[in-house]
Amino acid sequence: MLFKDELIGFYRSKVMIMLLVGLPALTLLMYYLAPDLGDMPMARFTAILVSAVAALLASTMLSVTIINERSRGVYDLFVIRPIRRTDLVMAKFLAVVVCVLSASILAILLGQAYDWYSGAAMDWAALGDPLMITVAMTCISCAAAVLIGSVFRSVLIGVIVTVYGGNELAAIVVMPALTESFTVEATLALSLAVTAVVLAIGAYVFKGRVSC
Amino acid sequence: MEAIEIRDLVKCYGANVAVDHVNMSIDEGEIYGLIGPNGAGKSTIIRALLGIMTYDRGAVRVAGVDLRARDARERVRIGYLPQQAAFQEWRTVESALIALGRLSGMDGTRLNTRIDEVLEQLGIEEYRKIRVGKLSGGTLQKLGLAQAIVHEPMVLIMDEPMAALDPSSRYQFKQVVREMRDAGTTVLFSSHILTDVEDLADKVGLLIQGMMRYSGPVSGLERLATMRSELVIELADDACKCGSLDIPGVDIHRPSSRIIVANIDDPERWDEITPCILESLVAAGCKVQGMSRTRPSLEDVYMKAVGGSQ
Numbered sequence A: 001m002l003f004k005d006e007l008i009g010f011y012r013s014k015v016m017i018m019l020l021v022g023l024p025a026l027t028l029l030m031y032y033l034a035p036d037l038g039d040m041p042m043a044r045f046t047a048i049l050v051s052a053v054a055a056l057l058a059s060t061m062l063s064v065t066i067i068n069e070r071s072r073g074v075y076d077l078f079v080i081r082p083i084r085r086t087d088l089v090m091a092k093f094l095a096v097v098v099c100v101l102s103a104s105i106l107a108i109l110l111g112q113a114y115d116w117y118s119g120a121a122m123d124w125a126a127l128g129d130p131l132m133i134t135v136a137m138t139c140i141s142c143a144a145a146v147l148i149g150s151v152f153r154s155v156l157i158g159v160i161v162t163v164y165g166g167n168e169l170a171a172i173v174v175m176p177a178l179t180e181s182f183t184v185e186a187t188l189a190l191s192l193a194v195t196a197v198v199l200a201i202g203a204y205v206f207k208g209r210v211s212c
Numbered sequence B: 001m002e003a004i005e006i007r008d009l010v011k012c013y014g015a016n017v018a019v020d021h022v023n024m025s026i027d028e029g030e031i032y033g034l035i036g037p038n039g040a041g042k043s044t045i046i047r048a049l050l051g052i053m054t055y056d057r058g059a060v061r062v063a064g065v066d067l068r069a070r071d072a073r074e075r076v077r078i079g080y081l082p083q084q085a086a087f088q089e090w091r092t093v094e095s096a097l098i099a100l101g102r103l104s105g106m107d108g109t110r111l112n113t114r115i116d117e118v119l120e121q122l123g124i125e126e127y128r129k130i131r132v133g134k135l136s137g138g139t140l141q142k143l144g145l146a147q148a149i150v151h152e153p154m155v156l157i158m159d160e161p162m163a164a165l166d167p168s169s170r171y172q173f174k175q176v177v178r179e180m181r182d183a184g185t186t187v188l189f190s191s192h193i194l195t196d197v198e199d200l201a202d203k204v205g206l207l208i209q210g211m212m213r214y215s216g217p218v219s220g221l222e223r224l225a226t227m228r229s230e231l232v233i234e235l236a237d238d239a240c241k242c243g244s245l246d247i248p249g250v251d252i253h254r255p256s257s258r259i260i261v262a263n264i265d266d267p268e269r270w271d272e273i274t275p276c277i278l279e280s281l282v283a284a285g286c287k288v289q290g291m292s293r294t295r296p297s298l299e300d301v302y303m304k305a306v307g308g309s310q
Helices: A001-010 A015-034 A042-072 A084-117 A125-151 A155-178 A184-209 B041-048 B091-103 B106-123 B137-149 B166-180 B194-200 B220-223 B267-283 B297-309
Strands: B002-013 B016-027 B031-035 B057-062 B079-083 B155-159 B186-190 B203-208 B211-217 B230-236 B249-258 B260-266 B287-295
Touching: A001 A015, A001 A084, A015 A042, A015 A084, A042 A084, A042 A125, A042 B230, A084 A125, A125 A155, A125 A184, A155 A184, B002 B041, B002 B186, B002 B297, B016 B186, B016 B203, B031 B041, B031 B194, B041 B057, B041 B155, B041 B186, B041 B203, B079 B137, B091 B106, B091 B137, B106 B137, B137 B155, B137 B166, B166 B186, B166 B194, B186 B297, B194 B297, B203 B220, B203 B297, B211 B220, B220 B297, B230 B267, B249 B267, B260 B267, B267 B287
Parallel strands: B016 B211, B031 B186, B031 B203, B079 B155, B155 B186
Antiparallel strands: B002 B016, B002 B057, B203 B211, B230 B260, B230 B287, B249 B260
């Protein structure tokens, strides 16, 4: 129930509206402005761009939300009810990841539609790797955002640490795939393991910090 | 049976003792007002009671259950209204009540009926579809009370609930709290608005510097502050000569020719001293037309008790 609730919340948020409209628009703009793309189809370009942007947006949105809600005392009304405190952040984490990945997939599909319309070659297989990288980076960044949101009380510090900490952590984990030292599948598996560890620490810290 | 029981509660923030061996008990169906100056420890006690704050020593039970226990919240339905109720701003009034009602274990028709009831009780039906972020402070606080009572709690705990409300909203708020009490809910609230405490509370607790200076009926506070009671006697004519009246423990003065005021040092001796005063006046040839007793207000008592401690 909490997950569904959070999903509705993020889906209706201004950030999501900007993401759903802004991400395809940004991609289109970059596609035309970027030099030397050669014959790269729009969908593949979108997938690469999205892998870089989605994690950053998702994690920043998540850490800011947690810091804001914690400092305003929103969770007080939840924790006096028969639910586990860790469920609150788990629901939030899943909701943000699902929302941002949905927006990313939508942007990629729009890219494919553009390629189809313009008669360019449509290569579904080429979208798989960037999409897996997007999932990996988004999961790690969001898990780090849960931890950061639970530790810091200042939104500004939270955002800075999320951008330079959470996303750097995600970049380090996926780096072997980008340098082709690891397969993308192995990197995704490693990323999910790192996500589970960081998320567990974040949820533990949240449990201790909220309302005390 | 005791709905709330606090035994020897101690909470420290570093070297600062915020709550110092506090004892308190509230019976089922009672309204208990917690008063005291800023920093006295009222909110700390409330948060310890709710199980959302750790404490260093003592025992806290709500309906016999320690709310820090794993399944405590399934066994005890609690309503909580913080000083400033905060909600996720994307929610509408209705969705906030649905979400918090469901998390409290309610669902379906019963929840919808209760939401209709509480919105009507608090006069905020028109805001049902409005986003929380667009509500005024007073309406937000009413929504706070709505979420606190929507699941028909056994115990309702409120921290400075009426501080941000206008007089008519405060009146409405008090009505709802009384209705909850009449339905069997035990209510604990803290407040700086002493007239509200006087209006609502069956019992009162006075906290000063983390210590419970008094816990009991509102009238008992007078004893703590040893304030005088005043007997105002109205005379039928100007002929009364009461200059010679001398009763131990009573100061008599005459602000006008037809009014005599007797200040009684010990309010406990009221029943014994009042007949003496009247007999003495009649013996002095005074014709008594009427009399009334003026008790010190809670504010007078509070100021004396708090002022004396600082």
